[in-house]
Amino acid sequence: MGDHQAAAAGDGGAAMEEPIPPPPPTDPETMARWYQLEALERAVRGNTLAFLETGAGKTLIAVMLLRAYAHRVRRPESRRFAVFLVPTVVLVGQQASVVQAHTDLRVKQFYGEMGVDFWDDATWRSAVEDGEVLVMTPQILLDNLRHSFFRLPEIALLIFDECHHTKGNSAYACIFKEFYHPQLNSRVSDPLPRIFGMSASLIYSNGLDPHKYSKNI
Known part of the structure; x- marks a missing residue:
């Protein structure tokens, strides 16, 4: 014991303290309710609207x-x-913070004020190189798909917050009409992302049968 203490102090100064690692992210399943766990189970199995x-x-x-x-x-x-x-820049920061608080995934945020409209393929590749979760507004993803900066097979999971906006010619709707559905109906074997949509509102469409909500999206 004495020899060990002498060796620790023998370099002419106090021993360096190792930095304390940050606490692990809180596991959200420990605070989830039954219906949230049920929705999670369904979302793991297939495309889901909550x-x-x-x-x-x-x-x-x-x-x-x-x-x-x-x-x-x-x-x-x-x-x-x-x-x-x-759907909004404010939500980009809010949802990114929630993901960072409860996972150890590397999260990146993207919104128009960053000048992303002027980025080329090389700039985008550099920006997302080490990102595991990209939080952004839908128009940014749509533009990237249109310019072939991103391809759907590169996306493992695609989450749509406030998915009731998926209608008409909205950016949400165009992602499906221009990219997801054509690939789904083609013979190309490239993987498609898992889709998870969530909303507090039902789809705004007069006379729409409630049983057809998911088909409408």
């Missing part, structure tokens, strides 16, 4: 799903990432 009232914890389901997909975005043999789409 309609829950405001304050019911839709984002928590999305975070749990991101954790479940972590191994898919970390496969060294295939570079893929998750994309979390939100």
Whole structure:
């Protein structure tokens, strides 16, 4: 014991203290309610739309799903990432913060004020190189797909916040009409992203049968 103490102090100064590692992210499943866990189970199995009232914890389901997909975005043999789409710039920061608080995934934020409209392919590739979850507004993803900066097979999980905006010629709707559905109906075997949509509102369409909500989206 004495020899060990002498060796520790024998370099002419106090021993360096190792930095304390940050605490692990809180596991959201420990605070999830039964209906959130049920929605998670369904989302892991297939494309899912979650309609829950405001304050019911839709984002928590999305975070749990991101954790479940972590191994898919970390496969060294295939570079893929998750994309979390939100309709406003304010929500970009809010949802990115929630994901960072409850996962150890590397989160990147993108919005128009960053000048992304003027980025070329090389700039985008550099910006997302080490990102595992990309939080952005839908127009940014749509523009990237149109310019072939991103391809759908690169996206393992695609989350649509406030998915009731998926109608008409909205950016949400165009992502499906121009890219997702054509590839789904083609013979190309490239993987498509898992889709998770969430909203507190039903789709605004007069006379729409409630049983056709998911088909409408």
